[in-house]
Amino acid sequence: MNLNALVISNEILCKNNMLMRLFVPDIAAKAKPGQFLNIICSSDNKLILRRPISIMDADAEKGCVDIGYEIRGEGTMLLAEQKKGAKIDVMGPLGNGFCIDDNFSNIAIVGGGIGIYPLYFLAKSLGECNIDVFMGYQCAGKVILEDEFKTEGCNVYLSTDDGSRGHSGFITELFSKTYKPGRYDMIFVCGPEIMSRKVVLMVRSNGERSQVSLEERMGCGIGACLVCSCEVKTAEGIGRKTVCKDGPVFNGDIVFPEVD
Numbered sequence: 001m002n003l004n005a006l007v008i009s010n011e012i013l014c015k016n017n018m019l020m021r022l023f024v025p026d027i028a029a030k031a032k033p034g035q036f037l038n039i040i041c042s043s044d045n046k047l048i049l050r051r052p053i054s055i056m057d058a059d060a061e062k063g064c065v066d067i068g069y070e071i072r073g074e075g076t077m078l079l080a081e082q083k084k085g086a087k088i089d090v091m092g093p094l095g096n097g098f099c100i101d102d103n104f105s106n107i108a109i110v111g112g113g114i115g116i117y118p119l120y121f122l123a124k125s126l127g128e129c130n131i132d133v134f135m136g137y138q139c140a141g142k143v144i145l146e147d148e149f150k151t152e153g154c155n156v157y158l159s160t161d162d163g164s165r166g167h168s169g170f171i172t173e174l175f176s177k178t179y180k181p182g183r184y185d186m187i188f189v190c191g192p193e194i195m196s197r198k199v200v201l202m203v204r205s206n207g208e209r210s211q212v213s214l215e216e217r218m219g220c221g222i223g224a225c226l227v228c229s230c231e232v233k234t235a236e237g238i239g240r241k242t243v244c245k246d247g248p249v250f251n252g253d254i255v256f257p258e259v260d
């Protein structure tokens with residue numbers, strides 16, 4: 001669905017990261033954790049190609065959707081310039097989203113950097129579960145959503161690559177110390193590929209389940225151009241799926257097929 005979204009606010013969250021609230025009731029009513037918006041980042045068509053940004057939160061009653069984003073290049077720079085009252089063209093909600101089972105009781109969420117944004121909406125949607133959240137960042141200045149996860153009752157484990165906050169090193173180290181087979185009903189993962197791969201393979205080698213949100217460069221965002229295709233395991237061997245339409249969330253059993 002192609003819609004005009006009204007910018008309610010667009011504020012600095014931390015170093016190079018912004019939090020934007022959009023009034024877009026049709027998307028807020030349908031959004032599921034793990035889905036994303038494909039956005040034309042400026043109202044004056046300076047950039048034709050849309051940029052995919054995950055839904056960080058949605059409030060169907062208020063008609064609002066929140067997105068958190070890091071300023072990386074031209075698109076996100078233009079998005080950061082949007083002021084309250086601006087209208088931007090968004091498509092969404094796109095993609096499949098995470099599968100949530102009512103029987104879940106113990107959950108692990110593992111996120112790195114901007115991968116943490118969609119996991120917040122997921123944590124809010126998991127109901128009464130016991131949730132351990134493993135959050136990895138480059139440095140203390142880039143820590144996002146720590147208090148928000150704690151407010152949702154999550155147990156937060158935090159690491160920074162440079163040791164300026166929490167565990168010094170990668171979040172995969174903290175996760176591997178805590179993870180024991182049988183401890184979690186599901187492990188949700190989103191972040192840099194190297195992090196996601198490590199967690200998914202660790203869990204898979206124990207015959208356990210995970211769901212991982214993958215990131216690829218995108219064009220159309222709706223399964224038409226195949227720019228975002230990734231390799232997956234199929235009954236016949238290795239096949240391809242689109243991250244935008246078949247994903248971005250995939251069952252951990254089928255991703256990174258070259259490994260086993």
Ligand SMILES: Cc1cc2nc3c(=O)[nH]c(=O)nc-3n(C[C@H](O)[C@H](O)[C@H](O)COP(=O)(O)OP(=O)(O)OC[C@H]3O[C@@H](n4cnc5c(N)ncnc54)[C@H](O)[C@@H]3O)c2cc1C
Pocket residue numbers: 036051052053054055068069070071072073074075076077114117118214215216217218248
């Ligand atoms: C499904 C999905 C959900 C996403 N959700 C978020 C989110 O919630 N918050 C957020 O900050 N970002 C998110 N991203 C990444 C975001 O789309 C890119 O950072 C953005 O498109 C960069 O656009 P740009 O014009 O600012 O930078 P560009 O000039 O296009 O690129 C700047 C740098 O970012 C890298 N880059 C661009 N696109 C991607 C991509 N898709 N994946 C990995 N690296 C990329 C480029 O290689 C380059 O190094 C998501 C991506 C996908 C595919």
Ligand code: FES
Pocket residue numbers: 217218219220221222223224225226227228229242243244245
């Ligand atoms: S972005 Fe075009 S098929 Fe996924």
